[in-house]
Structure formats: structure tokens, C-alpha cells
């Protein structure tokens with residue numbers, strides 16, 4: 001299985017580098033922007049074209065796999081059996097539209113429901129975070145070491161803006177117990193920050209493609225990924241997730257009120 005995960009890891013690194021070289025050219029171009037569920041939920045022509053390209057290449061290389069993706073080019077799956085690729089072509093679409101640098105492309109791969117390989121590319125910095133439980137986690141070619149298991153009071157937290165503003169699930173108490181809050185509007189960039197120890201908690205409502213790659217990488221590097229209701233994480237559902245150091249995640253689970 002290690003050989004298979006290494007092969008998929010190499011495949012994802014090549015695929016996301018190709019995506020980046022195109023997106024960097026497109027970031028300053030006029031974008032065709034549409035709304036989805038509301039005025040802050042955007043999709044552009046580049047989200048769609050990027051996803052279409054990624055899904056086609058995955059299907060060409062792994063024809064027996066399933067693909068779950070945000071903008072509708074993937075499959076509708078009911079089970080996690082076999083090889084499942086989760087694709088978020090542009091994570092942080094609002095940032096992309098506003099020409100902020102914090103956006104990413106992400107692919108997370110699961111084998112029979114278990115985290116297998118993940119890759120997140122920070123497009124504007126051309127840094128790719130990739131690996132899996134059998135490989136370890138890398139920033140480009142550099143192996144990352146496990147972040148220090150800090151307590152909540154020792155580190156910064158990231159919690160989605162709307163959740164904190166409404167004190168949803170008592171999240172303002174979580175912020176009060178920490179070193180402070182940062183908000184980036186891009187799940188992939190926050191996962192990058194957890195892997196490199198810049199922040200120690202990420203709490204947000206995440207869809208499967210927002211979570212898939214980050215969960216693989218966090219768990220492969222000794223970080224915890226839990227559901228706020230402490231049920232097992234379900235990759236076929238959206239859920240409120242708390243990711244971060246083991247100590248801080250356990251403190252957040254005791255602080256939130258569900």
C-alpha cells in the first residue's frame with residue numbers, strides 16, 4: 001500500500017502544480033462571477049474550468065475511482081468503498097475574486113473510507129503540502145515534523161467569522177481561552193497553518209471537499225480532527241469540525257456547548 005500511496009502522492013503533486021501554473025496567470029483576469037446559496041457564496045468560470053480539468057485527469061489515470069467535487073463535475077456517491085478523490089478546485093473563491101493571495105487547490109484521497117493521500121497547494125506562494133499516513137507530510141520536498149502539542153492558551157485559533165460573531169456553540173469562550181483569533185476565509189490555508197504550527201485550532205462548518213485533504217495531512221502529522229458532536233467524522237456529510245493539536249482540540253470539545 002505504501003507504493004500505491006507514493007504513486008498517488010506523486011500524481012497529485014504534478015496535477016496541482018499544473019493547476020497552479022494556470023491559476024496564477026488567471027488571478028488578475030476578468031472573472032465571470034456568480035452566486036450560489038447567497039451573496040457571499042461565489043463561483044467563477046475558473047472554479048468550473050479548473051475542476052473540470054482536474055476531474056478529467058483523475059478519471060484518465062484512475063478510471064475505477066470515484067470523484068467527489070464541489071462544482072458538479074464529479075460523481076454522486078453513496079459509499080466510501082474503493083478509491084475516492086475529493087476535489088476543491090479553488091478553495092477561498094471569495095479571496096480569489098477579491099485578488100487576495102489566500103486561496104488553494106486541494107485533493108484528498110480515501111481508500112475504503114480511510115485517509116490515504118492528501119495535497120493542498122498554496123497557489124500564490126507555490127507551496128504544496130502533501131503526503132499521507134504511510135508517507136509522512138511534506139512542504140514541497142521538505143518533510144514536516146509534528147507540531148508541538150500546545151494547549152489552547154498557548155496558541156492562535158481560527159474559527160469561521162459567522163460562527164464567532166453569533167457566538168455559535170459558545171465559540172467566543174474558545175477565543176477567550178486562546179492567544180487570539182485569526183480568520184483567513186480559506187480552509188486550505190488554515191490547514192497549512194496547522195501543519196506548520198502557526199495556529200493550533202481550526203473550527204468551521206466544512207463540506208467534504210473542504211475537509212478531505214486537510215484531514216489526511218493533519219492526522220498523518222499527529223494532529224487531531226474531530227466533529228464538534230464527537231461522532232466519527234463522516235466524509236459523505238458536511239459537519240462542524242475542530243482540527244488542531246490534541247491538547248487544544250480536547251479543551252475546545254469541553255468548552256463548546258452543543
Ligand code: 2AM
Pocket residue numbers: 037040041042088090091092093094160185186187188204205206210
Ligand atoms: P470555497 O471558497 O471553496 O467555497 C470553509 O470556510 C470553506 O467554506 C472556505 O474555504 C470556502 O471554500 C467555503 N466558504 C466560505 N464562505 C462561504 C460562504 N459564504 N458560503 C459557502 N461556502 C463558503
Ligand code: CA
Pocket residue numbers: 041042043070093
Ligand atoms: Ca465554493
Ligand code: CA
Pocket residue numbers: 088090091092187209210
Ligand atoms: Ca472550499
Ligand code: CA
Pocket residue numbers: 047070088089090091092093
Ligand atoms: Ca471551492
